[in-house]
Amino acid sequence: MLRGRRWRPVSQGLYEDAGLDPDERRRLAALAKVLPANAAWSHLTGARLLQMWLPHLPASVPATATIQPGQTRPEREGLYVARSRARCFAPLDVDGLPVVPPPLLLGQLAEDLSLLDLVVAVDAALHLRWCTAEDIVDAVLPGQRGARNLLAAAALADGRSESPWETLLRLFHSWCGFTVEPQHSVRDSDGDTVARADLWIVGTRRLAEYDGADHRDRDRHRADLARDKTLARLGLERYGYTADEIVRRPTRVLRDAEEALGLAHEPRRLSRWLVEHRRSSLSGEGRLQLAHRLRRFDNCRSAPSRVRGSG
Secondary structure, eight states: OTTSSSEEEEETTEEEETTSOOOHHHHHHHHGGGSOTTOEEOHHHHHHHTTOOOOOOOTTOOEEEEEOTTOOOOOBTTEEEEEOSSSOOOOEEETTEEEOOHHHHHHHHTTTSOHHHHHHHHHHHHHTTSOOHHHHHHTOOTTOTTHHHHHHHHHHOOTTOOSHHHHHHHHHHHHTTOOEEEEEEEEOTTSOEEEEEEEEETTSSEEEEEOOGGGGSHHHHHHHHHHHHHHHHTTOEEEEEOHHHHHHOHHHHHHHHHHHHTOOOOGGGGHHHHHHHHHSTTSHHHHHHHHHHGGGGTOTTSOOSOOTTOO
């Protein structure tokens, strides 16, 4: 019966109705049947379920789960199972699927993600109120792999970001040495809030914002024009930046900020950003490095007995 066209293999010994459209959550629910009690989806799999902002990942990365110490680890194609160093943890229920608690999960991501990519993920966790920066720091274990990366990301994170590109624009300005305020409230002469800006460059009349594809929507464009007029009447300048400008033309973004502050152009301000950008998934080199680190998940049927530092 299973050799027919009605059933589609999910993993060894697991099949689903071939008439159903492929669904990641249904696949994870099927794989969960071979996991021991209190196991939870973790690492990148858990982060996706929590809707954290993640870099583009290779399609070959398997589903990853974490089990408690002493539990038997199942072996299945497409499934990587790690043992937790924590003595125990209570999985978080996300639409019926168990997920490792966010502070521990971010510690797992810190093993593989660059600092820039990790700050974006931490900002998402804070924005979605999965945890606080203090929760993340408190969950760090002695000798944990990636702990330094995690602590640095927690210190740089800001839960006011509402998208990954807002986080990147904020980090860009901060690493160039400028003081900025995310989600800045713009008030009129009566003290009423008339707008909210992605980023205010403190000490200037300049508002820097990320302009995504949604800004090309007709209704959104009309609202943007009305908002820009309101800001102009208050003597404020709004500079909108696309992803391409942030990634490929950082010198122009830098010069805009310098001009707003009345500073001479100094290319060395870009040094920190360029280093972290090169290490991150924003660059081709960074994507290759990430893919190389994620290869440790490739051998799904022979995972190590313990993943050092995994939450």
